[in-house]
Structures are given as structure tokens and as C-alpha cells.
Amino acid sequence: MSEGEQMRASFPEMARKQADHPDDSLVVDFGPDQPLRLDSGLDFAPLRIAYTTAGRLNADRSNAILVCHALTGDQHVTNVHPVTGRAGWWDVMVGPGRPIDTERFFVICPNVIGSCMGSSGPASTNPTTGRPYGLDFPVVTIADMVRAQAMLLDGLGIATLFAVIGGSMGGMLVQQWAAAYPSRVFSALCIASASRHSAQNIAFHEVGRQAIMADPDWHGGQYIEAGTRPTKGLAVARMAAHITYLSEGALQRKFGRNLQDRAARTFTFDADFQIESYLRHQGLSFVDRFDANSYLYVTRAMDYFDLASDHGGSLATAFRGTATRFCIASFTSDWLFPTSDSRQIVHALNAAGARVSFVEIDTDKGHDAFLLDIPELFDIVRGFIGAASRARGIA
Ligand SMILES: CC(=O)SCCNC(=O)CCNC(=O)[C@H](O)C(C)(C)COP(=O)(O)OP(=O)(O)OC[C@H]1O[C@@H](n2cnc3c(N)ncnc32)[C@H](O)[C@@H]1OP(=O)(O)O
Ligand SMILES: N[C@@H](CCO)C(=O)O
Known part of the structure; x- marks a missing residue:
């Protein structure tokens, strides 16, 4: 039985194959009775979230890892991409025996709302007009994306995530998850990211x-x-x-x-x-x-991201009292999300009394290094997940 078939068997009322976008994605639809409250004040419905899964959810549902993709990534984290025909965007990181080991963990990767690989976005049909939304699609934020993902996880019956992991914009989602749902995030790994998008x-x-x-x-x-x-x-x-x-x-x-x-x-x-x-x-x-x-x-969602400003101007306040274990990683040659941005997150976590480790990886491969075969990054991910899984009691 494929992973998708297993999910449909477990949650037949929620998950189904996307009929109009045949690939390995599952989709879940939320109707007008379950609108997504957006930061702009709008209630958005209907809402569709496309996602993929890999690995098996354990009996007590404690081994789920949410992988958050970057700006132009999508849910095809490890399975073959339906458009390009290439391996998933983090196939080097996620899979059997890989640093995010799908023989031990149940990986969920949703396509963010506003994107274009099956989740609701500007190319979706506006039910009011029967036409593609285009610019009538509401402007969404990183917090909206995370709230939509929380609705998906609620539907899947996953109360607590063992880990939330992502790079670049994915790292923004990781921070937003940890700030908005601290009791649902056991550990958080944020790579090549920032707590706010810079002017540049x-x-x-x-x-x-x-x-x-x-x-x-x-x-x-x-x-x-x-x-x-x-x-x-x-x-x-x-x-x-x-x-x-x-x-x-x-x-x-x-x-x-x-x-x-x-x-x-x-x-x-x-x-x-x-x-x-x-x-x-x-x-x-x-x-x-x-x-x-x-x-x-x-x-636009990335531009609007400023976690401190959402918490009275104090990034530490966003994480105050958290029990989540954090790992923050940056790359020496990343001038888009430089190490100083990561240090700012670490300082705030320290000020909040959070458990945090920080690594700067020496490479000339720039910001997109997080997508590449970087052995030091793999070691860091393995080490962090290994320590967190021992603390969580996951075999
Ligand atoms: C669905 C998804 O993809 S998820 C989205 C997240 N993924 C991305 O954003 C990936 C986009 N980023 C990249 O491709 C980045 O270049 C990297 C850094 C991740 C890849 O780095 P590398 O593996 O070193 O590849 P590199 O940057 O050299 O690019 C290789 C490509 O450039 C092409 N190329 C190299 N030199 C030349 C040249 N002189 N003229 C034309 N094309 C060239 C290669 O043929 C290859 O093409 P292909 O990807 O179509 O096979
Ligand atoms: N190159 C990656 C990271 C951008 O921040 C992407 O396109 O999603």
C-alpha cells in the first residue's frame, strides 16, 4: 500500500487524491463552515491544502515532522516532481536512512496557501465568479500559511509535531509555528532564515x-x-x-x-x-x-514577515516561556539571509530562556546551500533530530 493510500485509509473523510492535479499529492478541502481567518481580517473559504506524506505515523502520533518549503518550493519534498520529473527538492535530506529519516519519522509537507501546486492560490477558481481569482485572491501572510497548516494537522489528528523544519521562507514558517503554537512544537530547526525580511x-x-x-x-x-x-x-x-x-x-x-x-x-x-x-x-x-x-x-508574504513587530517589538516575547528545543543554522556566504539574521533569532531565544543551539556552516554556496548536498548540514540535522528524539522517547 502506498503512503498516500495509507493516509486515505486512515483518514478517508479528510484526505483524497487531487482529481484535477494527478500526482502524489493528497488534498484536504475546508468548506464555508470552516473558513481560514486571515491577518487581513478576511475569512477565506473554501480552502484547499495539497500535501504529501512519507513514512508512517506511529501509534501515539508522536513522530510527525512538518517540513516547510521555501518561496518556490512545494509539497514534493522527496517524491518525483510532477512538472519537472526530477527528484523532490529535499530528496538529499528526506528519505529512508537520510538525515530526516522516513523509516523513523512521518514527514508531512504541505504546499503553502498562495502558491500554485494544488493549495488555494491566485490560480484557483473563485467560487463567487467561477473564474480564476487572479488578484482577487486575498493577500496572505506567513501566519496565515501556518494557521492553514494547523487546520490540516487538526484534520489529520496530529496534536503535537515532533519537529518543524525548514529553510529560507520555510524557516519563517518554523519560527511562526513555534511562536503561535508552542505546545504543538517539540523541536524546531530553522535554516538560512530571518525573523523579519530585510529592506534589501x-x-x-x-x-x-x-x-x-x-x-x-x-x-x-x-x-x-x-x-x-x-x-x-x-x-x-x-x-x-x-x-x-x-x-x-x-x-x-x-x-x-x-x-x-x-x-x-x-x-x-x-x-x-x-x-x-x-x-x-x-x-x-x-x-x-x-x-x-x-x-x-x-x-509579499515573506516581505510582511516581522515576528518581533507582531509581539510588541520584542522578538524574545514571541518565544517567552517556550519549551521547544531550537536549532538555528546559517551559511557563511549567504548574503540574502546572513548569519547576523540567525544570530538575532538566537539572541532572542536566549533572552526568552529557550533551549537553542546555533551553527554557522562554512561554504561558498550561498543562500541555496540549504538545498544542496552539504555533509556538515546533514550532520547537524541528524544530530539535532537524534538528541530531540531521545528526549521525546522516540525509538
Ligand atoms: C520544485 C523545486 O525545484 S523546489 C524549489 C527550490 N529549489 C530551487 O529553488 C532550486 C533553484 N536553485 C538552483 O537550482 C540553484 O542553482 C542551486 C544552488 C540549488 C543548484 O545548484 P547546483 O546543483 O550547483 O546547480 P547549478 O546552479 O550549477 O545549476 C545547474 C543547471 O544550470 C545549467 N547550467 C550550468 N551552466 C550553464 C551555462 N553556462 N549555460 C546554461 N545553463 C547552464 C545546468 O545545465 C543545470 O541545468 P538543469 O538544472 O536544467 O539540469
Ligand atoms: N531558491 C529557493 C529559496 C529562495 O529563498 C526557492 O526558490 O524557493
Whole structure:
């Protein structure tokens, strides 16, 4: 029996295969009687959450790990991605015998609301109009995403998570989970993240959004009805963003000033340099798997994230009295979510009297290092989960 079939057998009234998006995802629908209260004050319904699971939930339901994806990630954390046909985005980290070991733990990965892989988002159908929401979809926050995930877990009968784990935006969800539901989170692992989005990061996101909205195929956000897709704008948004996921050292090491397929400059605006060709490739391959309006919504959610400001200006207050065990990790070459951002979280956790460990990993691979095969990161995840599982009494 597949994991999906096991879940449907356990929770037949909740989980079902997504008929209009055939892949390994399960979906759960919440009707008008169970609206999601949004930070904007709106009650959103109906709500759909798409998710995947791996491993088995144990008898006392104590071994569940929630994995939270980053900006353009999705629920396909370890199973083959239905659009790209490639291994899941954290296949190196999650699986049998991997640092997040699906032979011991039950992993749940939901697609965040506002995204485009099955959970409610701007491409979903607005039941009031029968048309895609487009910009009529409400602006959502990281706290809204977490509240939706809590509804999913309630439905699955999982009261306490053994761990919540994520990198980048996923790390924002981890912090929000720990702050909003401290009694539901036994341990929390936050990688390459921050407690608030910096001015520089908001600026990069705004460049991407403007590129999308300047594309004539965007049509004020109603491009699905217009039969177009703003792929040029979205590709430019990704190209600009992708630079921020790498480091100057890695770009120099991989590409330097090397020319692409040519012995000399062409004196045109073709992709003479390897780095130009590489970025064009990253932009073009991205538009195959991501929706432009979702890019607007999810980047907005990250921009709005400021956990201290939600707690009277004190980050320590967000974590006051917590019993959750934390691990915070950063990368030396990450200039998007630099180590100073992680230290700020650690200082707040210390001030709150929380149990926290902190590691800065030495690598030139930049922000996206959290997605890569970094043995030191694997050791840290293994060590943290191992210690927490002994404390929790999980065999
Ligand atoms: C569904 C999901 O994917 S989840 C979302 C989260 N995942 C991401 O955001 C992934 C996006 N980020 C990346 O791909 C990042 O580059 C990294 C850092 C994670 C990957 O790093 P690496 O493994 O070192 O790969 P690298 O950055 O070198 O990119 C390799 C790709 O660039 C291509 N490439 C390399 N050099 C060139 C060049 N000169 N011209 C054109 N393309 C090039 C390779 O062919 C390869 O293409 P492919 O991915 O289509 O096979
Ligand atoms: N490259 C990752 C991390 C971005 O913060 C993503 O696209 O989701």
C-alpha cells in the first residue's frame, strides 16, 4: 500500500487524491463552515491544502515532522516532481536512512496557501465568479500559511509535531509555528532564515514583482482568462532572484568571465558570457513550474514577515516561556539571509530562556546551500533530530 493510500485509509473523510492535479499529492478541502481567518481580517473559504506524506505515523502520533518549503518550493519534498520529473527538492535530506529519516519519522509537507501546486492560490477558481481569482485572491501572510497548516494537522489528528523544519521562507514558517503554537512544537530547526525580511530583500522582491507586472501578458493578473502567461516577466524575476541565492565566490568559481560556446565576444546582446547563459536557463526553466501571480503573493508574504513587530517589538516575547528545543543554522556566504539574521533569532531565544543551539556552516554556496548536498548540514540535522528524539522517547 502506498503512503498516500495509507493516509486515505486512515483518514478517508479528510484526505483524497487531487482529481484535477494527478500526482502524489493528497488534498484536504475546508468548506464555508470552516473558513481560514486571515491577518487581513478576511475569512477565506473554501480552502484547499495539497500535501504529501512519507513514512508512517506511529501509534501515539508522536513522530510527525512538518517540513516547510521555501518561496518556490512545494509539497514534493522527496517524491518525483510532477512538472519537472526530477527528484523532490529535499530528496538529499528526506528519505529512508537520510538525515530526516522516513523509516523513523512521518514527514508531512504541505504546499503553502498562495502558491500554485494544488493549495488555494491566485490560480484557483473563485467560487463567487467561477473564474480564476487572479488578484482577487486575498493577500496572505506567513501566519496565515501556518494557521492553514494547523487546520490540516487538526484534520489529520496530529496534536503535537515532533519537529518543524525548514529553510529560507520555510524557516519563517518554523519560527511562526513555534511562536503561535508552542505546545504543538517539540523541536524546531530553522535554516538560512530571518525573523523579519530585510529592506534589501523586500527591494529584490519588488524588482521581481515589477518585472512580472510590466509584462504585457500579465493582463492585470487575469492572464489565465486572456490565454497568456507572463513568462518573460517571471523569468526576469527569477534571474534577478537567483543571483541572490548564490554567492560572488561561487559565481566566480563556476563561471568567472568565461565565454559561452565562443572564442570571442560577438558584439551583440546574445549571451556571450557563461553567467548570462546560466541565468537565462534558470529563468526559462523556472517558468515551466511556477505561476507568476503566486510569485507576487508568496514574495509579499515573506516581505510582511516581522515576528518581533507582531509581539510588541520584542522578538524574545514571541518565544517567552517556550519549551521547544531550537536549532538555528546559517551559511557563511549567504548574503540574502546572513548569519547576523540567525544570530538575532538566537539572541532572542536566549533572552526568552529557550533551549537553542546555533551553527554557522562554512561554504561558498550561498543562500541555496540549504538545498544542496552539504555533509556538515546533514550532520547537524541528524544530530539535532537524534538528541530531540531521545528526549521525546522516540525509538
Ligand atoms: C520544485 C523545486 O525545484 S523546489 C524549489 C527550490 N529549489 C530551487 O529553488 C532550486 C533553484 N536553485 C538552483 O537550482 C540553484 O542553482 C542551486 C544552488 C540549488 C543548484 O545548484 P547546483 O546543483 O550547483 O546547480 P547549478 O546552479 O550549477 O545549476 C545547474 C543547471 O544550470 C545549467 N547550467 C550550468 N551552466 C550553464 C551555462 N553556462 N549555460 C546554461 N545553463 C547552464 C545546468 O545545465 C543545470 O541545468 P538543469 O538544472 O536544467 O539540469
Ligand atoms: N531558491 C529557493 C529559496 C529562495 O529563498 C526557492 O526558490 O524557493
